[in-house]
Amino acid sequence: MGDAPRPRLGILLCLLSMLLFASQDGITKVLVKDLPVAQLVMVRYWVFLAFAVGYSLYRGHLGAACRSHHPVLQVIxxxxxxxxxxxxxxxLRYLGMAEMHALYAVFPLMTLALAGAFLGEFIGVRRWIAAxxxxxxxxxxxxxxTGVFELAALIPLLSALGFAVFSVLTRRISRDDSFATNMLYMGFFGALAITFSGLPGWVTPNPTQWGLIAVLSTIGMVAQLxxxxxxxxxxxxxLxxxxxxxxxxxxxxxxLVFGELPDPWTVVGACMVxxxxxYAIKAKG
Known part of the structure; x- marks a missing residue:
């Protein structure tokens, strides 16, 4: 038997998860001032891989989880x-937290459009209006x-597009591959790829930075769980x-932490996003 529906508890857990994800980004913003981004991502991915292996061993399906119906798509x-x-x-090195997340928040709408184009999911007029x-x-x-546009503002949009494609691939792959398989492939090939750029530029963190890196890696996993x-x-x-x-x-x-006050345009734009x-969630056609 599965867990009984308890929407209020689900919403509370979701809110806690979002708070931890935001805290993770705040810690990342502190660390990227002095440490290479690739190094931080590398540490996070090796921790994620360790968790993925541990999860598969716990479920007793490590061998089966290593086999995918879509190995090429899994690597991509x-x-x-x-x-x-x-x-x-x-x-996060160049933009404020509010501006970064306001632009990144467009990824669900990007996912909507991509799912319609590549997965054949029905979109409908109302959802195109939402987009x-x-x-x-x-x-x-x-x-x-207007003269205030920054090229750095394209970074969260590119990141959002990457995550939208990632989400569409996840939907496609998950039709045949298990959650454990998805985690193992993501952890192994992600860690392998980022290590090639993370190790050569390694900067040894000081004790405070090591502590923040440990917290960063931990709360990221807790937020996912x-x-x-x-x-x-x-x-x-x-949710x-x-x-x-x-x-x-x-x-x-x-x-509170960085003294960043979003300008009115960012607030208005974020509300529109x-x-x-x-509206896209509620729209049916």
Missing amino acids: RALLGVGESALFGLG AIGFLGTLVILRPG LLLQALKYATAGT QPFNYTLLVFATFIGL IAGGL
């Missing part, structure tokens, strides 16, 4: 995942042609609107 997905993580970390609203919100944040647990008690559709609290938490952390995302 892993490379996209590690590239998206590196881009996001790089963006248009989100796109306009992104333009409000970027304000191209909380989100998975939340899905046991509430449906993805129920999806609460995923946008990540932007709220990130904005507060940016304000969120509104487009929420």
